[in-house]
Amino acid sequence: MVFYLVKRLLTMIPLLIGITIICFVVIHLAPGSPTDLQTELSPHASVEAKERLMALYDLDKPVHVQYLLWIKKLATLDLGHSFSSDGRLVVDKIAERLPITILINVLSMILIIAVAVPLGVISAVRRDSLFDKATTIFVFVGFAIPTFWLALLLMILFGVNLGWLPISGIRSLNYEYFPVWHQYVDLVKHLVLPVLLSAFGGLAGFSRYMRANMLEVIRQDYITTARAKGLSERVVIYKHALRNALLPVITILGLSVPGLIGGSVIFETIFAIPGMGQLFYLSVMSRDYPVVMGILFIGAVLTLMGNLLADVSYAAADPRIRVSS
């Protein structure tokens, strides 16, 4: 296991270098240098501000030196200062917004598993039943539906027409005057729609995948053996088959991390949730390059971490992986 872990960590090094190169290339995509754009956008930008930017990206030096210096800064998490009027450290700005984004993503992942696994298993076990067909239709619609549109419709239904749920922010205006338990209820109410919607996209793919997995496992010899030795169908399905069908799911969970993080831009913008996605959107709109680059980099690193976590838990759960590698 230790050997596997070390090997797996080593494979991350080239990927991490690749990520930094792509980020670096993206920074230099801007026509002219980033400083030109900065001064163009804010005519007040002083010579001093321009020099600060030159220093941040070392634009006066040759490209390879620029890259190495940038890496050196990255290593100490020095992502520079935001272009916005507060001029705060990019790291601080991201750090304060990360928890709510991670909270929503973790909650939607739990929701995805809790709904998609039973959905997939039941439609596999009762293949071609009415339930299976209904699930298939749900999956196709789920793949095709623009989730931001679904968000709008649910906002109209639950927020505007029924008035059950709040449609923006994570707290009510008079939040501070609520008793503690009421504050929790308030937070939960604000999170229901965002979590539901960010889970929705993954739900379709995941239940489809679960169904295919389960169908594959049920065909295996050891399932026939389990049946032949007289185990009840319950035990065969929920103990012998399900365990094996769940294994590859770990990998898929890891792979779904970038989709969830990317989706947070849309949901946080629609529901005005002060998370990393909304910060990214606002920074893109105001061309706050240091923040955009910082979030791009951190988003990729988070994905890398998600994949690592998935691979390691897979290896922990399945001895075949550890031994054969």
Add this chain to the structure above:
Amino acid sequence: MKTDFWYRFFRNRLAVIGGIVVVSLFAVSLLASWIAPYDPNEINIDRVLESPSSEHLLGTDQLGRDVLSRMIWGSRISLKVGFVATGIAILVGAVLGAVAGYYGRWVDSVIMRFVDVMLCFPSFFLILAVIALLEPSIWNIMIVIGLTGWMGITRLVRADFISLRERDFVQAARVIGAGDARIIFRHILPNAMASVLVAATLGVAGAILTESALSFLGIGVQPPTPSWGNILTAGKDNIDIAWWLSLYPGLAILITVLGYNLLGEGIRDSLDPRLRE
């Protein structure tokens, strides 16, 4: 072989429905200037945010423009973005996949590590970051969506090439003196086109969804050019008074994407019935 394909395709009801949706969309966008009842950009301040009526079948928007006409013209954007973005993704993906699978060894490792790195980026983040640096225009969007969507195709084509490159017909081509480029593009690639075609059909659906999300956020197709995504932005701004601005464009996206997905899956099943679960 070909007749088998069409036989299986036409027996698959869902695939035929998908095909009909896609063909009708082509027709609508080609005939936009004839079938749209109004000029999509004609502003009418007296008729702002009118609900659907016999005059304006799908109502009017915040500037009094006819929503149906804007949606008909918007279908052109979706079609254009879907095809150009997917075309770019296929070009990049197929060439890289072919080279990786054919040459193997270090060429393969370099290309596949590049694919792994690209897959680490949440694609929506990468697209937004690039659009933030460039100008949000329809061409930039198509290019960026294409350049962030080729990785899956590379993997497919590479896998096909690895299984095909040692086959007898490739050896035969080599023996009669065909060069690498000829073997790759004339002999092996045509045999790998089936999986590419399926991935492309599904890719068009994905590109249409991405474009609509970008336009919805105001970073995609810029007004006044009508696109389904930016009509939805108006829907969000008038969420409590004009439900029709939110409902219909989204429905159009849903049906379009569903159509491409059904068509793609139908083509896959018809090409190789064994692939069917």
